[in-house]
Amino acid sequence: RKEVEQDPGPFNVPEGATVAFNCTYSNSASQSFFWYRQDCRKEPKLLMSVYSSGNEDGRFTAQLNRASQYISLLIRDSKLSDSATYLCVVNMGFMNYGGSQGNLIFGKGTKLSVKP
């Protein structure tokens, strides 16, 4: 079983649609969680961290369910510029403490294409 699993998509949606991505992780000891965005042939960039209570950043909402080991990302009112691959990422280290774990574990990514 992969450590981080995502539906690869592609998700093809019209502008203005709401789209949701899901991700599951296998290691219950994982401590910090993120969504990264990656444009074609570019480096990944942090979109948002995911907190246990859920968090929102503009049109983006992230949720974490530790019991089910499940992370989600919701994009509302999607824009053409949202077209990209969205990578679910977990880390064994604590986000805000001197954790010893350095590596991020990435899913394969979910491709989103927003059409006019």
Place this chain on the structure above:
Amino acid sequence: DTGVSQDPRHKITKRGQNVTFRCDPISEHNRLYWYRQTLGQGPEFLTYFQNEAQLEKSRLLSDRFSAERPKGSFSTLEIQRTEQGDSAMYLCASSLAPRTGSGNTIYFGEGSWLTVV
């Protein structure tokens, strides 16, 4: 530009040759990471340094791969006797080591593309 920089950005080499990539992290960042990404996959962790100490290495980092960060600033990743399966984008990233009350956002460079022919 004060982000993570990588050099070269693109490298085509013949099978069996050695290649070396360089990474210059964001100047105040004490952690430096190397990842590899192939088409259709997410980045895979290779190794990371805190200052000059190599703290973690993935099983993906075979004997042909070696990474160094001799003065705790820039880092090099060398691949010896390259194979076609080494063709990938090699990503460098940097961050501050996390401290209580602060996050440790990891910033990636634009990557070095390797093609082994």
